[in-house]
Structure formats: structure tokens, C-alpha cells
Amino acid sequence: MRNVEKIELKISRFLGRGVMVAGMLIFSGWLLSFNPSKDPFTPLQVYRSYSLINSFQLFVMLDEWGNILSTLGLGFLICLPVLRVLLSVMLFYKNGEKKMALIAAIVLVGLFLSFTQGLWV
Amino acid sequence: MLALILFPTSIIAGFFGSLLGLGGGVIIVPILTLYFKVDIRYAVAASLISIIATSSGAASSYLKDHLTNVRLALVLEIGTVFGAITGFMLATSLKSNSLFIAFGLFLLFSAFMTLRQKKEKLAEKNHPWAEKLQLHSSYPERGNWIKYNLEKVPLGLIIMYFAGIFSAILGIGSGIFKMLAMDGVMKTPLKVSSATSNFMIGVTAAASAGAYFLRGDIKPEIASPVAIGIIIGAWLGAKVMPKLKVSSLRITFIGLMVIVAVQMILKGING
Incomplete structure (x- = not known):
């Protein structure tokens, strides 16, 4: 197996474990917050713009620790592909492949730009 | 009671999505909007989470078979990520009605593409960009290593940009567009384009999922059971697939997709 592929495989296995951790956080949080008599869908039938920070503040106020745990798990899950790209930048740079490191860095910048849209759009 | 139904529904969505080579988003977004009556924006955001989970969870298996072209994936991710930026901006300005129509049209396109017979045509010459960045590679086939070149890399990148737009707007992995770019335009072998597409899908989805997450559109009440359910369903589907005859199931499913x-x-x- 080529050197780059070998290291990417290690990164992917590491991320696979990350998905399991995120999955456990999400599932635990969902179970904690689960209430069969409560309808979670009616409030979501109309779109309301409510930032992540406001949502978190509401969860803390209402002691909804299950939702806080799930949200942390969801955030961790979203960061995993970003982490993969960051590790790829380092991998290619260390391997002396500066063009590929630059390409991976452009992808990383794109990811950060995309994320920040959620703060101001 | 409805909350109890979403989890097994997501397992079924993941199961059939895995069997038929379709992303969970194609199934789960219509279910959330048409049956559970969730606003399409929340459904799209929840769907992106499940795409990240299935792609990131299975990435190592794509690499082990030596089919994934990691260098090509990174180059094409430039297109998908910047497409996702554009897609998110569009999604925030489009009304829900437009999103429904766009999703319906995409389902019709997916049904057509799924029916289309894929003919493998390999590139004879390597594009200069592929040469400079060493994107050409080889893959294993019946004990031999088959070399392949890549054509029209810039056009592939442009198609990936549109794949990123659709991913952000509709909550899908855009695997169909990725395959179109890779095996249709760049003449990548089918197995390589499938593996590379699945490898890339997590990054594509993460680009817009991060924006939806910070905007507060990813609601744990629906994203959690959807994500876990689709992971379980996809895993079960992968286990069962070698034992099932999928072709007749595919035709039935295409019919359902059209409906x-x-x-x-x-x-x-x-409205």
C-alpha cells in the first residue's frame, strides 16, 4: 500500500472511532431527553431562526441535559471530516508534497468559511 | 408516539439506502417533510448529519480495498466545499416551496440516473493537472493492478461545485453528481469513482452541516434518532446486500421515488 494511503487509512480508522464516540454521545443524549408523551415535531413544523448559542441557553434554562449532550455529540461529529482534512494537510506537508498540502489547506479554509456563514447568515 | 416511530423509520431508510446505493438523505428528507410535517430546512439539516456519520464511519473500508483515490478526492473537495458555501447562501434565501420543488426535481433526476446503464469508458490520455498533481493511479482487478488516467479535471471540478450546491440546499450527499463527474466526465473507472465519491461525501456534507449547526437548524430531537437510525440501517443493509437480489427491489424503489x-x-x- 502506498505511503499516503497507509497514513490516510490510519486517519480514517481514527475517525471511525470518533464516529462511535459521537454516536454514543448523541444516542445517550437522545435517550435522556426522550419523552414518548411529548411531540417533538409540532414545534418544528414552522421554521424559526434560533442560533446555536440561544438554543444552548434555552437547554440550560430548562435543564434539558439530554439535548445538551446530543448537541455536543452532533458538533463533534461535524468536526470529524474537518479533522480528517487538517490531518491530510499535515500528512502531505510532512511527505514533502507541498502542492497537495496546499490543496488540502484550501479545502480546510473553505470548510471554515462555510461554518462561519452560520454565524452571520 | 410519533417520536418513537422516527428511529425505526430511519433504520429502514438507512437499510434501503445502503441496499440501493442511494444516500439516506434521498429517503429521510421526504419522510420528515411529507409524513412528520417537519419544516424542510430542519429536515435538510438533520439529513446532512446522517450523511457525515455514514461516510466518516465507513471511510476506512473504502480505503482498504485500494479503490479510493485520496489525491483526487482532495482536489475535487475544493469544488464541493466552495459549492456548499454557495448552496448554503442560496438555501437561506429560497422559500420552503422552492426547496420542495428542487427536491422533487432532484428525485426525478436520481430515478433517471439510477435506471441509466453505466458504461465504463477509460481515459486514454492524462489531463495536465492530473499529471502535475499525480492524480492518475491504479486499482486492483482480479489479481492485477489496472492503471487509469484522468481527463477533463477542470470540468470535473465545476460539476463538483454544483454537487456541493445541491448538497447544501437539499441535504444530500450528491453522490450521483460526483459519479457523473468522475466516471462520466473524467473517465475514472466505475469502482474508483464509487469509492472516491463515498469517501468525499462526509466532507461535502460537513461543509454545510457546520453552517446549519451554528445557525441552530440542527435540532437534536430529530437529528439524533435520524443519525443513529441511518447508521444502524446502513450497516444492516451492507450485511444483507450480498445475499439479496437487488435489481427487482431497485425497480420498485425507482417507482416509489417518482411518486x-x-x-x-x-x-x-x-404550499
């Missing part, structure tokens, strides 16, 4: 597509379009038109 759901019409429902989505009508919902968008009627």
Missing part, C-alpha cells in the same frame, strides 16, 4: 418526487413538487406548488 414521492411528484408529491414533493405538488407540495411546493400548492
Whole structure:
């Protein structure tokens, strides 16, 4: 197996474990917050713009620790592909492949730009 | 009670999505919007989470078979990520009705592409960009290593940009567009384009999922059971697939997709 592929495989296995951790956080949080008599869908039938920070503040106020745990798990899950790209930048740079490191860095910048849209759009 | 139904529904969505080579988003977004009546923006955001989970969870298996072209994936991710930026901006300015119509049209396109017979045509010459960045590679086939070149890399990158737009707007992995770019335009071998597409899908989805997450559109009440359910369903589907004859199931499913597509379009038109 080529050197780059070998290291990417290690990164992917590491991320696979990350998905399991995120999955456990999400599932635990969902179970904690689960209430069969409560309808979670009616409030979501109309779109309301409510930032992540406001949502978190509401969860803390209402002691909804299950939702806080799930949200942390969801955030961790979203960061995993970003982490993969960051590790790829380092991998290619260390391997002396500066063009590929630059390409991976452009992808990383794109990811950060995309994320920040959620703060101001 | 409805909350109890979403988890097994997501397992079924993941199961059939895995069997038929379709992303969970194609199934789960219509279910959330048409049956559970969730606003399409929340459904799209929840769907992106499940795409990240299945792609990131299975990435190592794509690499082990030596089919994934990691260098090509990174180059094409430039297109998908910047497409996702554009897609998110568009999604925030589009009304829900337009999103329904767009999703319905995409389902019709997916049904057509799934029916289309894929003919493998390999590139004879390597594009200069592929040469400079060493994107050409080889893959294993019946004990031999088959070398392949890549054509029209810039056009592939442009198609990936549009794949990123659709991913952000509709909550899908855009695997169909990725395959179109890779095996259709760049003449990548089918197995390589499938593996590379699945490898890339997590990054594509993460680009817009991060924005939806920070905007507060990823609701744990629906994203959690959807994500876990689709992971479980996809895992079960992968286990069962070698034992099932999928072709007749595929035809039935395409029929269902067309029906759901019409429902989505009508919902968008009627409001």
C-alpha cells in the first residue's frame, strides 16, 4: 500500500472511532431527553431562526441535559471530516508534497468559511 | 408516539439506502417533510448529519480495498466545499416551496440516473493537472493492478461545485453528481469513482452541516434518532446486500421515488 494511503487509512480508522464516540454521545443524549408523551415535531413544523448559542441557553434554562449532550455529540461529529482534512494537510506537508498540502489547506479554509456563514447568515 | 416511530423509520431508510446505493438523505428528507410535517430546512439539516456519520464511519473500508483515490478526492473537495458555501447562501434565501420543488426535481433526476446503464469508458490520455498533481493511479482487478488516467479535471471540478450546491440546499450527499463527474466526465473507472465519491461525501456534507449547526437548524430531537437510525440501517443493509437480489427491489424503489418526487413538487406548488 502506498505511503499516503497507509497514513490516510490510519486517519480514517481514527475517525471511525470518533464516529462511535459521537454516536454514543448523541444516542445517550437522545435517550435522556426522550419523552414518548411529548411531540417533538409540532414545534418544528414552522421554521424559526434560533442560533446555536440561544438554543444552548434555552437547554440550560430548562435543564434539558439530554439535548445538551446530543448537541455536543452532533458538533463533534461535524468536526470529524474537518479533522480528517487538517490531518491530510499535515500528512502531505510532512511527505514533502507541498502542492497537495496546499490543496488540502484550501479545502480546510473553505470548510471554515462555510461554518462561519452560520454565524452571520 | 410519533417520536418513537422516527428511529425505526430511519433504520429502514438507512437499510434501503445502503441496499440501493442511494444516500439516506434521498429517503429521510421526504419522510420528515411529507409524513412528520417537519419544516424542510430542519429536515435538510438533520439529513446532512446522517450523511457525515455514514461516510466518516465507513471511510476506512473504502480505503482498504485500494479503490479510493485520496489525491483526487482532495482536489475535487475544493469544488464541493466552495459549492456548499454557495448552496448554503442560496438555501437561506429560497422559500420552503422552492426547496420542495428542487427536491422533487432532484428525485426525478436520481430515478433517471439510477435506471441509466453505466458504461465504463477509460481515459486514454492524462489531463495536465492530473499529471502535475499525480492524480492518475491504479486499482486492483482480479489479481492485477489496472492503471487509469484522468481527463477533463477542470470540468470535473465545476460539476463538483454544483454537487456541493445541491448538497447544501437539499441535504444530500450528491453522490450521483460526483459519479457523473468522475466516471462520466473524467473517465475514472466505475469502482474508483464509487469509492472516491463515498469517501468525499462526509466532507461535502460537513461543509454545510457546520453552517446549519451554528445557525441552530440542527435540532437534536430529530437529528439524533435520524443519525443513529441511518447508521444502524446502513450497516444492516451492507450485511444483507450480498445475499439479496437487488435489481427487482431497485425497480420498485425507482417507482416509489417518482411518486414521492411528484408529491414533493405538488407540495411546493400548492404550499
